[in-house]
Every structure is written in C-alpha cells, then in structure tokens.
Amino acid sequence: MASYKAPTREYGFLLHELLDLSRFSNLPGFADATPDLIDQIMEQAAKFSEEVLQPLNKVGDEQGCVLKDGEVTTPEGFRDAYQQLVEGGWPSLVCSPDYGGQGFPNTIGVLFNEMVSSANMAFGMYPGLSHGAYSALTHHGSDELKDIYLPKLVSGEWTGTMNLTEPHCGTDVGMLRTKAVPNGDGTYAITGQKIWISAGEHSMADNIIHLVLARIEGAPGGVGGISLFVVPKFLVNEDGSLGERNTLQCGGLEEKMGIHGNATCVMNYDGAKGWVVGEENKGLKAMFTMMNEARLGVGMQGISQAEVAYQNARDFALDRIQGRALTGPKNPDGPADPIIVHPDVRRMLMNIRAFNEGARALLVWTALWGDLAEKAEDEETRQKADDLMGLMTPIVKGYFTDKGFAHAVEAQQVYGGSGYTKEWGAEQFVRDARIAMIYEGTNGIQALDLVGRKLASKGGRAVFSFFKEVDDFVAANKDDAKLAEFITPLSDARKELEEATMWFMENALENPDNAGAGSADYLHLFALTAIALMWAQMAKAANTGLANGSGDKDYYETKLATGRYFINRILPQTTTHLTAVKAGADDVMALTAEQF
Amino acid sequence: MASYKAPTREYGFLLHELLDLSRFSNLPGFADATPDLIDQIMEQAAKFSEEVLQPLNKVGDEQGCVLKDGEVTTPEGFRDAYQQLVEGGWPSLVCSPDYGGQGFPNTIGVLFNEMVSSANMAFGMYPGLSHGAYSALTHHGSDELKDIYLPKLVSGEWTGTMNLTEPHCGTDVGMLRTKAVPNGDGTYAITGQKIWISAGEHSMADNIIHLVLARIEGAPGGVGGISLFVVPKFLVNEDGSLGERNTLQCGGLEEKMGIHGNATCVMNYDGAKGWVVGEENKGLKAMFTMMNEARLGVGMQGISQAEVAYQNARDFALDRIQGRALTGPKNPDGPADPIIVHPDVRRMLMNIRAFNEGARALLVWTALWGDLAEKAEDEETRQKADDLMGLMTPIVKGYFTDKGFAHAVEAQQVYGGSGYTKEWGAEQFVRDARIAMIYEGTNGIQALDLVGRKLASKGGRAVFSFFKEVDDFVAANKDDAKLAEFITPLSDARKELEEATMWFMENALENPDNAGAGSADYLHLFALTAIALMWAQMAKAANTGLANGSGDKDYYETKLATGRYFINRILPQTTTHLTAVKAGADDVMALTAEQF
CATH class of the missing domain: 1.20.1410 (I/LWEQ domain)
Structure with a gap:
C-alpha cells in the first residue's frame, strides 16, 4: 500500500532560500506571506493531503465514478474529503480577497496543489478545474457574473468545469459545432455535445459552473466565431439561492486508463441557458486564460506523480533485500542487502529525484513570474514576467509531464514484479500520470x-x-x-x-x-x-x-x-x-x- | 477497436533478402524451409493471428482470468482459440522431429511468435511458456522424462510453466525456500510457495507441466544447492494416460496492470511429486537454458506491442482530421487535414517504425545465431554463434522491451485523448507491454x-x-x-x-x-x-x-x-x-x- 509524505523541507528551501519571497513584501498578497505563516500553511496542507486525501487514492482508482439516471457518484470518501477541503478554506488560498479569497501568491498555491495531487491526483482535479473557471471569470466576466459566481467558486461550495472538446474536434477547436442562440433577454440557449469534461458531473458540491465554448448563431466560422459561456448546472436566483435545473446532462462516463476517481463526462447541452463571458466571438482568448493556468497545473501533476512514485520506490528499495552489493555485502548479518545498494537501482532513484527537485524549482520560479506579471509595481517587470511565464508554460507542461510519466515508470521498475501488481500502488501512479501528457493540449x-x-x-x-x-x-x-x-x-x-x-x-x-x-x-x-x-x-x-x-x-x-x-x-x-x-x-x- | 495485420512483407524481406536463409539449406531444418514454404507458413500464421487471436485481445483484457475452487477460467474464446492453435500444429513448429516437431529454425519461430503476441500478448504466453519447458527438458531431461513429456508439450496438448520466484526472492534465487524431500523411489516431494507463475493454472490443456526450482533437503545453501524438478499437475501413468491429481494448487491470482488474459498464479506445492531434471544441485543451469530462450521471447514481445500499436496509431493518424499542415492545406476540400500531415505526429510514427523494423532485423539475426549455435557444421561457427547469441540476449531483452513500451506510449500519444480511453485499445498495448521490462529478469x-x-x-x-x-x-x-x-x-x-x-x-x-x-x-x-x-x-x-x-x-x-x-x-x-x-x-x- 502506497503512502505519501509532503516534501515540506523542499518547499521551505524553495520559497525562503531560493526565491526569498520576503523580497516582495511590498506587493499585494506577499506581505502576509511571512516565512512562518507559509510554513504553517504548508504543514496544515501536508497533514490534510497525507491523512485525508492519500488514503482515498487507491479507493478512487478501484471504485471509479458511477453514472446512474444522470447523477454521478464519486468514490467512497470523496464527498466527505471535499467537504473538509472546503471547511479548511483551501479553495480560497490564492483567490482574490474581493470575493472572499485569502489572496496568497500562486507561487505558494502551486505547491499546495502539488501536495493534493501527489496524495490523490483524481481528487485534485475537482478543485483544480474550479480554479480555472474562477480565473476565466475573474479576467473576462462582467461584474454581474463575477458577483454571482465567484464567491461560491472561491469558497468551493460550487465547482467549475471547462468545456472545449467535441467528438470531432479537440485541438482544432475552430471546428466546433455547439450552438448558442440568443434568447432575447441577453442570455443564450446552448445546444451541443461536449466530451472528456473532467468533473463534469458529481454531487460533491451544490452547483457546477460549466464554462462552455460555443458558436453564436450567425457568427463567422473558425476560431474567430467562438464565444465563451457560463452555463450553471442549476440556475441561480437573484437572491443567490439555487433555482431550477438547467437543461444539460451528463450523458456518459468515459472508461479510461487511470484517474478513475475523476468523472470524465460526456456533457449534453439541450438549449441550456448560458451567459456570454467577455466579448462575443472572443471566447478563445478567454479560454486561453483558463488553459494557460491549467497548463502550469498539469505540469505540476507531472512532478506530483513522480514525487509520490519516488517516495514509495525509495521505501521499497530500502526495505527489499535481494542480492549483494557489487563492492561486497552491506548487510552482512542478513541473507542479502537492501536493493538500494545496487548502482542501477540508485540510478533510477537519482534520475527521479534530480528531476523532481529541479522541476519543482522551475515550477515555482515560473509561478513567481506569473504572480509578478499581475502584481509587480512597474510595467517593465510586469511585461518581462508575463513574457517569461508565457514562454515557460509549454515547457513546464510538456517536459514535466513527459518526464513525470517516465519517472513514474522508472519508479515502478524499482519494484520488479511487485510494481506490476495492483497491490503496491506503483502502477496506479503510472496510469494516472499518463493523462497529463495528453490533456490541456x-x-x-x-x-x-x-x-x-x-x-x-x-x-x-x-x-x-x-x-x-x-x-x-x-x-x-x-x-x-x-x-x-x-x-x-x-x-x-x-x-x-x-x-x-x-x-x-x-x-x-x-x-x-x-x-x-x-x-x-x-x-x-x-x-x-x-x-x-x-x-x-x-x-x-x-x-x-x-x-x-x-x-x-x-x-x-x-x-x-x-x-x-x-x-x-x-x-x-x-x-x-x-x-x-x-x-x-x-x-x-x-x-x-x-x-x- | 484495434486491429492487426501481420507484416508478412517485412518477414519475407528479412528471411529471404537480408538473411537469405537458403544459404543454410545444408543444415537440419533449413533444407525444408524453402522461401515458398516459409511464405506459406507465414501467411497461414498471419490469418490465424489476425482472425482468431486478435479479436480476443480486448475480451481477454476486460474479462481476465477467474479463480474458483482452485480452477482457473480463462477469458471467453481463449480455450477454443487454444484448441485451434493445437489443431493447426503451431506449437510444434520449431520442435524436434524426434518428438513430433516440424523442426523449423527458430529464426522462423520468433516471427510466428511475434504475430501471436501482436495479436494477443496474454494468449501468446501460454504456448510461449510451454516452449520454455520443452527446451529445458530437451536440453537437460533424461530420456525417460523426455519420452513422457515432450510429445505432449510439442503437440500442445499439455502446457508448461516456469516456477522460480518466491515471495521473498526473485532475482536472488539463491534464497529460495521450496524444499524437495526424496521419496525413496527416485521421486521427490516438493513443498513450498511460488508466485507470479504465468499460465500456472487453466483448463485449456489436459495437463500442466510445472518446472520448479527447489532445494533438496540437506543441499548446500545459495545457488549451488538448487535443483530443477518437473512437477505435473496430473501424474502420468505408464501408458501415458493421466493419473491422479498431484498435490499442488493455484492459491490465488495476481491483480495486475495488464496481460489480464494470462493467469498469473500463486502456486502452492504440498508434497507434490516431482522428478529431478538434469543433475541435482545444478538446477540453475537448466533453468538458464529456459530463461535465455525466454528472454529472446520477451524481447520479441517488445516489438510485438510496438508493431500493433504503430499500425493502429497510423490508421488513426490517416483518418483523424484536425488542423492544417504547416505548409498549407493538404486536404483543401475537407474541414481539416488528416493529422499525419503534422511533423510531430510523423516524428512519433517514424520513431516507432524505425525501431520496429531495425529491432526485428536484430531479433531474427540473433535467432539465426541461436540456430547456428546448435546446427552449424563446424565447431568454430557453433562457438561464434553461441557467443553472439549469448551477448545479444540481454540487449534484445532489455532494449526491445524498454523501447517497445516507450513506443506503445508514443503510439498512444498520437491519438490525443482517445488514446487514454479504453475504447480504442491503445492504452491496453501500453499496459501489456509494461510487464516485458520486468519479467524474465x-x-x-x-x-x-x-x-x-x-x-x-x-x-x-x-x-x-x-x-x-x-x-x-x-x-x-x-x-x-x-x-x-x-x-x-x-x-x-x-x-x-x-x-x-x-x-x-x-x-x-x-x-x-x-x-x-x-x-x-x-x-x-x-x-x-x-x-x-x-x-x-x-x-x-x-x-x-x-x-x-x-x-x-x-x-x-x-x-x-x-x-x-x-x-x-x-x-x-x-x-x-x-x-x-x-x-x-x-x-x-x-x-x-x-x-x-
């Protein structure tokens, strides 16, 4: 059975000694992030990830999600864990104080997310997608939409999704067919089918806020005619209470290689009521805000699986005795030496370790540029920060997930035959890590x-x-x-x-x-x-x-x-x-x- | 749904144009292997693999094997397919005519095995392990043991296994604890537990011939005290008919990442009757005969999965339209170009293709040295052939399975999100290929x-x-x-x-x-x-x-x-x-x- 211990000493080294976040105490959000407070937050998050989320990782893989009569049941314990996540205030960590957030820099947020994802990648996708919806609405939504949706997304009472892919188009989003027809009251009737919608349906939160790409009737073809809509599962009354069910439904769950704990949904929109986010026909730009953030998050998932895979492979290598060191017995009183004496086993562990620590540094370095792009005081720094974050985003997503997967495979190799059995959990890290090379582009x-x-x-x-x-x-x-x-x-x-x-x-x-x-x-x-x-x-x-x-x-x-x-x-x-x-x-x- | 087409044109190129097997028509087995006959055999084997075995690949993955009351049920259709394999005479292809075999060179046999494994890797392991048992008995068994067991292993009426691993020892086989106590009549009572025994129990054949490593009571510790035993599931009467059930049983099936169609068994031996193969305390040497052959076979599995993964990824890339070529539309009348126009998609396909063809050449080249090591007329050639085959065996096993897996992953990547779903079959190739990096060392x-x-x-x-x-x-x-x-x-x-x-x-x-x-x-x-x-x-x-x-x-x-x-x-x-x-x-x- 796999376990997880959050690498909090690493986090302290990166935030205090490498980046020295206290240099930025003049900037919003950074002032409150004193080293002591950061360490406390990390310790609490570590405890939550290790004790609440990690034990549900195997359960999630085994049980998966079940669809019945349009309702999706998540694995045993997920609902309760999500409740604890909300009660702990975690979804609000890096959100704007204007909508109830704690306003901490995302440089800290990415490490919190890493812990959650190492402990339970499938679970972590639920709050992860909510944050993407939060960002898209924050940057592109009208004040009215923000007031309705942001407080509940920030608190985690509602979750969010991102609806892009259709059966005939993924990468080439310009081919999408989902239609939006004006209702005459400023809202639109959205009709079409979206696939591979992570967290598209579940009962862990009171409402699900779908962000959906569609083409307004009469709009130009290609990417220049795509708009972004917010389409809630339950319509929201003026007083903020939940109204009637919108005409959208989960039509099926995808059977997939891993991340079974996350519901990957076919979503059918049948004249569902939606509100345009930002300008008409400029939906792709708004979606990109969401995707760029999501891409850093997916890069993080690569590290997260390599980290937990490393920890467990290391424990196995320290424990399993088999053969003798090439340089003579290291455990002469035992029947054999622990396999960590073998250079080839160390090579695999060092490969993973050197990647994890180096990539994590690049992740927080990139996240810091992201924070500075928004918060730095001078335009020159903001521009440079935005350039660097934009440049590093595909690198972080592509390299970290290629290697995160390869290293989960390498960790599995350390186990020998045990790595191929379900019992030890090493193969789940491999299956879960695999998706990160594919999704979000x-x-x-x-x-x-x-x-x-x-x-x-x-x-x-x-x-x-x-x-x-x-x-x-x-x-x-x-x-x-x-x-x-x-x-x-x-x-x-x-x-x-x-x-x-x-x-x-x-x-x-x-x-x-x-x-x-x-x-x-x-x-x-x-x-x-x-x-x-x-x-x-x-x-x-x-x-x-x-x-x-x-x-x-x-x-x-x-x-x-x-x-x-x-x-x-x-x-x-x-x-x-x-x-x-x-x-x-x-x-x-x-x-x-x-x-x- | 995945499909498979045996690359018979490749086989012809390798056997006739690259190796020119007709050069060796002076050697036993080669004389009969005229180009025409080889091509006929390959065509028949291709048909069997494509039409009988491939359709069972997904079934095998989904249903897996089921253990009930000590009996293992293989997936639907496996039993019937195995019957067809036996009726087609395929298990005897490269076996000795002395025991009913057709005596063809293994250079041809490895390509037959590749087809079976591409079509259905889990299925191919049943006859594959039988052939390992055949080889160990051929090289090390007494004439008496050969006469009893070889004809039925050659015909495929009985299958074989290889019992090495115990819970506390795999690589370090010197630590094994399974005991053999002399019964006084030349037989031994074998007691102990073996794990990860592929094809350890099933009902596709009338008998299962286990080759088991154990330590004779009083033998020295370490590898110098290990003997190899033949331990049949059913004892064999003097007239060759089946007698009583031996005291051994499948105590459990391993839940694993892939190759679900193959039964990976915990085997419990409880004073089971066994006969020593070769000399006492020289069991490891006999087991190595079996393992070296098995290692080439596992290297072949790497190619087999990369080949079928390539074929399906290529078909997807030719069919799926998405985006436009960087150099301008290639399918201007359609809404997008097939993704095979994209250089990065081609890079992945070419990586796999160049590996498959090059590795397959090295496989047959190595197999030919193996044939020559046994059959060449002069000692000098036999020695050189044996040297080269021994040298290449770990290279074929290690590199082909590392890359076979990596390329199955690369093929899966060509599909985008579809590769992660169960529907297309790409992810099964990845999960099945993964074991080959681990087993047989x-x-x-x-x-x-x-x-x-x-x-x-x-x-x-x-x-x-x-x-x-x-x-x-x-x-x-x-x-x-x-x-x-x-x-x-x-x-x-x-x-x-x-x-x-x-x-x-x-x-x-x-x-x-x-x-x-x-x-x-x-x-x-x-x-x-x-x-x-x-x-x-x-x-x-x-x-x-x-x-x-x-x-x-x-x-x-x-x-x-x-x-x-x-x-x-x-x-x-x-x-x-x-x-x-x-x-x-x-x-x-x-x-x-x-x-x-």
Whole structure:
C-alpha cells in the first residue's frame, strides 16, 4: 500500500532560500506571506493531503465514478474529503480577497496543489478545474457574473468545469459545432455535445459552473466565431439561492486508463441557458486564460506523480533485500542487502529525484513570474514576467509531464514484479500520470506553441529575456569557484539552446516543417537548460546554507549531490536534442501518407 | 477497436533478402524451409493471428482470468482459440522431429511468435511458456522424462510453466525456500510457495507441466544447492494416460496492470511429486537454458506491442482530421487535414517504425545465431554463434522491451485523448507491454548480465566477435557510395561503443560500481550500434532490390527512408549514453541510504 509524505523541507528551501519571497513584501498578497505563516500553511496542507486525501487514492482508482439516471457518484470518501477541503478554506488560498479569497501568491498555491495531487491526483482535479473557471471569470466576466459566481467558486461550495472538446474536434477547436442562440433577454440557449469534461458531473458540491465554448448563431466560422459561456448546472436566483435545473446532462462516463476517481463526462447541452463571458466571438482568448493556468497545473501533476512514485520506490528499495552489493555485502548479518545498494537501482532513484527537485524549482520560479506579471509595481517587470511565464508554460507542461510519466515508470521498475501488481500502488501512479501528457493540449501542441508562437512573438523578446536571466546569473557568479561545476555546464547548455534557436530562425521560414519536426526536441532542450539554471541557483543557495552553518548540513550536501547528478548524468541529453533539431524535417517527412 | 495485420512483407524481406536463409539449406531444418514454404507458413500464421487471436485481445483484457475452487477460467474464446492453435500444429513448429516437431529454425519461430503476441500478448504466453519447458527438458531431461513429456508439450496438448520466484526472492534465487524431500523411489516431494507463475493454472490443456526450482533437503545453501524438478499437475501413468491429481494448487491470482488474459498464479506445492531434471544441485543451469530462450521471447514481445500499436496509431493518424499542415492545406476540400500531415505526429510514427523494423532485423539475426549455435557444421561457427547469441540476449531483452513500451506510449500519444480511453485499445498495448521490462529478469538485471558476465566472459571473445561483424561489413562495403550514409554513422557508433567498452575495462576493476552505474546506458548504446548494423545491412539489401528492378520499388524506397530516419534521428543518442557511461559511479552512489 502506497503512502505519501509532503516534501515540506523542499518547499521551505524553495520559497525562503531560493526565491526569498520576503523580497516582495511590498506587493499585494506577499506581505502576509511571512516565512512562518507559509510554513504553517504548508504543514496544515501536508497533514490534510497525507491523512485525508492519500488514503482515498487507491479507493478512487478501484471504485471509479458511477453514472446512474444522470447523477454521478464519486468514490467512497470523496464527498466527505471535499467537504473538509472546503471547511479548511483551501479553495480560497490564492483567490482574490474581493470575493472572499485569502489572496496568497500562486507561487505558494502551486505547491499546495502539488501536495493534493501527489496524495490523490483524481481528487485534485475537482478543485483544480474550479480554479480555472474562477480565473476565466475573474479576467473576462462582467461584474454581474463575477458577483454571482465567484464567491461560491472561491469558497468551493460550487465547482467549475471547462468545456472545449467535441467528438470531432479537440485541438482544432475552430471546428466546433455547439450552438448558442440568443434568447432575447441577453442570455443564450446552448445546444451541443461536449466530451472528456473532467468533473463534469458529481454531487460533491451544490452547483457546477460549466464554462462552455460555443458558436453564436450567425457568427463567422473558425476560431474567430467562438464565444465563451457560463452555463450553471442549476440556475441561480437573484437572491443567490439555487433555482431550477438547467437543461444539460451528463450523458456518459468515459472508461479510461487511470484517474478513475475523476468523472470524465460526456456533457449534453439541450438549449441550456448560458451567459456570454467577455466579448462575443472572443471566447478563445478567454479560454486561453483558463488553459494557460491549467497548463502550469498539469505540469505540476507531472512532478506530483513522480514525487509520490519516488517516495514509495525509495521505501521499497530500502526495505527489499535481494542480492549483494557489487563492492561486497552491506548487510552482512542478513541473507542479502537492501536493493538500494545496487548502482542501477540508485540510478533510477537519482534520475527521479534530480528531476523532481529541479522541476519543482522551475515550477515555482515560473509561478513567481506569473504572480509578478499581475502584481509587480512597474510595467517593465510586469511585461518581462508575463513574457517569461508565457514562454515557460509549454515547457513546464510538456517536459514535466513527459518526464513525470517516465519517472513514474522508472519508479515502478524499482519494484520488479511487485510494481506490476495492483497491490503496491506503483502502477496506479503510472496510469494516472499518463493523462497529463495528453490533456490541456497534447505535448506535441505544447512544443508547437513554444516554437511557433512563444519563440517568434515580439521578435523573440521572451527567449532573449530567458538568455539574459542565465547570462546575468553566470556573470554574477563566474568567480565563485565552488559554483563552477554548475556554471560551466549551464553555459554549455545555454549555447546549445541558442544554436537550436538560431537554427529555427534560419530554417523554419523557408520550411515550417523544420520547426515542427524539431519542436519536441527543442522543448526538451529548453527544459533541460532551464532546469540547469535552477540547479545552479539551488547550488548557490545550498552553499550559502552550508556557509551559514545552520545545522542542516546534511540537507545541503544532499542537495548539492543531487544537483551534480543532474548536471553530469541528465543535462548531457541536450546534445542529442540539438542534433535532432538540426536534422530538420527531411527524414521526418520523407514518406508519403500511403507509405506509412 | 484495434486491429492487426501481420507484416508478412517485412518477414519475407528479412528471411529471404537480408538473411537469405537458403544459404543454410545444408543444415537440419533449413533444407525444408524453402522461401515458398516459409511464405506459406507465414501467411497461414498471419490469418490465424489476425482472425482468431486478435479479436480476443480486448475480451481477454476486460474479462481476465477467474479463480474458483482452485480452477482457473480463462477469458471467453481463449480455450477454443487454444484448441485451434493445437489443431493447426503451431506449437510444434520449431520442435524436434524426434518428438513430433516440424523442426523449423527458430529464426522462423520468433516471427510466428511475434504475430501471436501482436495479436494477443496474454494468449501468446501460454504456448510461449510451454516452449520454455520443452527446451529445458530437451536440453537437460533424461530420456525417460523426455519420452513422457515432450510429445505432449510439442503437440500442445499439455502446457508448461516456469516456477522460480518466491515471495521473498526473485532475482536472488539463491534464497529460495521450496524444499524437495526424496521419496525413496527416485521421486521427490516438493513443498513450498511460488508466485507470479504465468499460465500456472487453466483448463485449456489436459495437463500442466510445472518446472520448479527447489532445494533438496540437506543441499548446500545459495545457488549451488538448487535443483530443477518437473512437477505435473496430473501424474502420468505408464501408458501415458493421466493419473491422479498431484498435490499442488493455484492459491490465488495476481491483480495486475495488464496481460489480464494470462493467469498469473500463486502456486502452492504440498508434497507434490516431482522428478529431478538434469543433475541435482545444478538446477540453475537448466533453468538458464529456459530463461535465455525466454528472454529472446520477451524481447520479441517488445516489438510485438510496438508493431500493433504503430499500425493502429497510423490508421488513426490517416483518418483523424484536425488542423492544417504547416505548409498549407493538404486536404483543401475537407474541414481539416488528416493529422499525419503534422511533423510531430510523423516524428512519433517514424520513431516507432524505425525501431520496429531495425529491432526485428536484430531479433531474427540473433535467432539465426541461436540456430547456428546448435546446427552449424563446424565447431568454430557453433562457438561464434553461441557467443553472439549469448551477448545479444540481454540487449534484445532489455532494449526491445524498454523501447517497445516507450513506443506503445508514443503510439498512444498520437491519438490525443482517445488514446487514454479504453475504447480504442491503445492504452491496453501500453499496459501489456509494461510487464516485458520486468519479467524474465528486470532490464537492470539484463544490463548487469551484459556488463558483468557477457562482456568479461572468455576475455571478451563475444564482444570482439561483434566488432568483427561490424568491421567486416564496413570493409566489404566501404566503396559502395550509396551505402556511405549508413556506413559512416555505423562506424562512428562502433567507435563510441568501443570507447565505452574500454572505459569499463579500465575502471570497473578498481570499482565494480562503475560498471553497475553505466550498465543500462551501455546496453542502450550497444543496442543502437547493433541496430545501426542491421539498418546498414537492410539498406544494402534494399539497394540490391532496387537494382534488380523487382517492381517493389516503393517498398525498398520506404525501407531506405525509414533507415535514414533511424540513422539521423535515433542513432545520435549513442553520444549521450557514452557520456553517461563515462560519468562513472560517483554521482550515482553519492548519497547515503538515509539521504534518499
């Protein structure tokens, strides 16, 4: 049976020692986030995740959700756990105080979400999607819509969803067919079928607020004619009480590989009453607000599964005795040594650990830029922050979920045969982690977003900002002999990333397929470089910690050793990715469709 | 719903054009294997796999096996399909004519097995394990045991199993506790519990022949005191009819991630009557005969799942319309282009395709050495063949299953969200493929077998044989300008492989962990080099085919394009693996056990 312990020491290191959030106490939300308070929040969240949510993870997988007469029953214990989530005030953590939120930075929120997701990924999707709906309404909704929906979404009394996909269109949302017909009173009658709607129906909350993309009758075809609507399960009376049931229904649950605890619904809208969010025909823009936030959240899910998979695989490796160390018995009084003595077992564990810590640093770094994009005092910082967050979003989503899954698989491998059985829980992490590479835009779409949109945007301003971050750090620390083992490989990776970037600039214009064929490799190359920057910065913070003689020597030395593993064993993959980018499209596109 | 079409054109290319089996018509079994007959066999096997086994693949996954009162019921249709397998004479294909077999080379047998496994991996394990039992008895059993058991194993009327793992020991088989007590009549009473016994109990065949590792009372501890026993489910009377039920029973079925159609049993032996196979206390050697063959078979399973996953993903990519090609509409009259126009979709499909074809070539190449090790006329060839087959076995098992799984995952990715649903079948290939990285020795064990045993054995004779194969091919074709695009990268990879090999020789003696820490990367580096050799040889065969003007121009051009993809996009991964090998053990072993 799997277990989970939230890595709160890591969180403290990242928020206080790496990012030093107290630097931003002049900004809204940050002032209240004193180190002590942050630590308290993290401890409480850890307890809730470990004790309430984690024990329901296997239950959720085994029982799944059940649809009967249009009503969805979630697994045993989910409803009660959701109630505790609401009572603890957790949904409001990073929401605006204007609507009852606690207003903390999302830099903290992403770590709270990681704990929830490590403990129970399927459960975490319910509040996760609500927050997406909250964000879309916050940024694009009218004051009237905000007043009706935000307080209840913030408190968690109501949950939210995101309705994009239809049977014939997912990525290519311009083909959608769901129709919106004006009712003449400012509302619209929404009709159509949406599929793969996570948390689309359940009875854990009093109401479900669907955000639905549809085309208003007579609007242009393609993406320029799509509008976003808020379509509640129950209509809301003027006094805020719940009125009649809207004409929408869950028509089926998807049978899927994992995240069984989350209801993946077919949603049928049959003239359901909806209100437009933001401008007509500008729905995609509003949906993107929701998706960008969701993409960071999905990247987080990659770490979350790799983290819990790591913890359990490590425990197994410390406990299971089998064979002897190559260098002689380490447990001479026992019949065999624990398998953690074997270099290949350590290689797998170190792979996961070095990823988890490096990726988590990049996650909070990116989330901090997201906070600064909204809250920084000067326009220049806000712009730079927005650039960097936009640039890193597809990287975080694509790389973290590719690797989060691969590392869940690697953790499963540590168990040998036990990893393949249901008993130990390792295989559930694999099945659950798999979806993260697909939803919120497949990782192929993330790579295309990076190469086709984010790189080119505003003359490459964002990528130059990133290079400057690296260069500034390298310049500031070039005389630090202790840091050279991190700085030099970081500089090398940065050069390779620049070379790949230049290659696209020189070759993608004449043939856009040259960008498409190398996009996935470029995304991985970028991610490795960014994580190398994180490791260099973490190494500096660890050296500082050691120099301060804080008594946590073991922690800092472990951090440095893990960083060295990343630099020497993982970072060299950049070279292969650069080669792949520069190989171009010819071999990728050589076959005719019929020759496949 | 998934489908499968056996790649018989590939088989013809490999057996006739690449290997040219007719060269060996002087050897037993090969003489009968004329190209025409081989093609006929393959066509019949294809029909059986496609029409009988494939439709049961999803049924098997959904229904699984059920244990009731010690009896195991296999999924609907399995029993009937097994009957058809037996009636078709398929189990006897590569067995010895002395016991009713058809005596064909295993080079053909592995391709038959691939078809069965692509169509239905869980089903294929039943006859697969029988063949392992056949081999162990053939090589190590007394004539008496052979006469009793082999004819029925050959015909398929009885099936076989392999009983190694116990709850506290898998890899470290020296710790096993199952006891064998002499009955005084030459038989033994076997008592103990074995777990993860594939095909351990079912009612598809009249008898099940268990091969069981146990320690004879009073034998030395460790691996030097283990003996192999044949323990039938039903005792066999002198006239060959079935006698009473032996005292062994299936005590439980494992719930697992995939291969639900195969019964993974807990087997309880309670003084069951057994006969020793080969010499007492030399059981491990006999078991290894079985395991080496099984390891090639598991490597084959990696290809089998990547092949069927590829076929279905390709069909989806040709059919699903979504978005437009970066270079302008390819389906201008439709609302969108088929997704196969997108470079990133092609990248995934080409990755899988280039692996499948290259790995399959290496599989038959290795199987041919296996046949020659037994059948070649001169001792020198037999020895070289045995060396090469032994060397390649862990590479085939480890690399093919790592990549077979990774490519099943990549195929699933092509589907987007549909790949995560049960409906399309893509996720079953992933779950089924996952076991192959684990059983018959985890891939970590394969890497250790390669680095710790196969490399060092007899002064590195096997690896030098491999280098000579490469060098001979390069020397013989160095003036072939058309082949340079394959020969040059092959030579480069060979140099890197040699560098890694030398690094081990220089650094593993002082610290064996240096071998362990780099073993997995070394295995991958070796596999890539060996597959590059296969692609160079296939390119030569394709060029010959083109020069002959056989009318199959399209086939050969596709082959060459796929080979170029492997060379330019996949082979460069060798560099990263070499870097990892040379990074050594320090970073891998830096943490104390407590620091994990």
